[in-house]
Amino acid sequence: MTHDPFHTHRNLLYSLAHDILGSVGDAEDVVQETWLRWHGVDRDRVDNPRAYLVRVATRLALNARDRLHREYAGPWLPEPVPDPAGDPAEDVARAQAVAYGLMVVLETLSPLERAAFILFEAFGFQHREIARILDRSPAAVRQLVHRAREHVQARRPRFPEERAAAQAVAERFLDAALGGSIAGLMEVLAPDVTLRTDGGGRVRAALRPVTGSDRVSRLLVRVAPIDAELTVRWSTGDGPPTAAVFADGRPYAVLVTVTSEDGHHISEVYGVLNPDKLARLAG
Structure with a gap:
């Protein structure tokens, strides 16, 4: 029996959506919508299921983030959780979830800078992969990641x-x-x-x-x-x-x-x- 790639990568999709959105419920909605789109696509035309799913989830999360910020009363800050939700298992190559304090600092970045930073720093995607996910050039992604890293490093005690x-x-x-x-x-x-x-x-x-x-x-x-x-x-x-x-x-x-x-x-x-x-x- 062939395992559905969505279930293989579900934890990755949830963690990614949560780190972009800062909201448990909205991250779960993104994962659900990703599942619906996955089951409506012609699988024969998907060469790399993981890349496809990450791209869909990232774009859905960015769209949801834009809507949440537009409709919210005052500044939007991430929802605190007792422990990082989701299980960084299977193919999630990171030591831990993005720390809450860093998630808050990332709120002052542009949505694309935030997404690029999370994909690169937290999940280990390379610039070319992120470029395909965000529909930007690799050079533009390098600039997004560079600006985001400078912003974060200026606000995170390192030593x-x-x-x-x-x-x-x-x-x-x-x-x-x-x-x-x-x-x-x-x-x-x-x-x-x-x-x-x-x-x-x-x-x-x-x-x-x-x-x-x-x-x-x-x-x-x-x-x-x-x-x-x-x-x-x-x-x-x-x-x-x-x-x-x-x-x-x-x-x-x-x-x-x-x-x-x-x-x-x-x-x-x-x-x-x-x-x-x-x-x-x-x-």
Whole structure:
């Protein structure tokens, strides 16, 4: 009995769609739609089923991403999950799923830059393969990957001492934010810091990026939980420091912080407050 190539590569398709979209449910929809298209195609005309399936799933994910961002209230940030969903098995040649902090940073790239980076860095596709998937020239793909890598490397602590310093600054920032200390925030925030919050229209959050240490610190103090028992869980993944904040045992926010070049201040803050996106952390 011949095994259906779709089932062979299903985990790859899911992981790819999830890393592009940052949403479990929407990634599952992409996989389902890929299955429907696979079963409607003339198999005799498909020379490389894996390449065909990846191309379909990638394009469906990019289209879904465009629709989600258009229809969303305010900045869109990825949905946090307790552990990377999907099983990187069979032909997925990568050590781990894209770390959540990196997924958040990738949101500031163009859709094509994000897709090219994920295909190249996380799944090991080569430039010519990515060019066929994205319908771009190999030279254009090299530029997409190069720009994306520069963007990510500027925001990801690479060495142990850099990670330790970034973690220390992130903890100072979170202590000040949760403690409602504007003075403490002003000390740790870079003057040109940018804050992006994802409330999804469900909770109070900025609908556009907020820039400047004074404006950011005042906004953070206004949305800080009051009179609640707080618990913080830090992520140890490969990426910027990431903290899940629980108020009275319930998920309140997930925060990702990017450290400035001097290593002593926070230059970017990303906060997911949408309770729908935090639901998977409840367990």
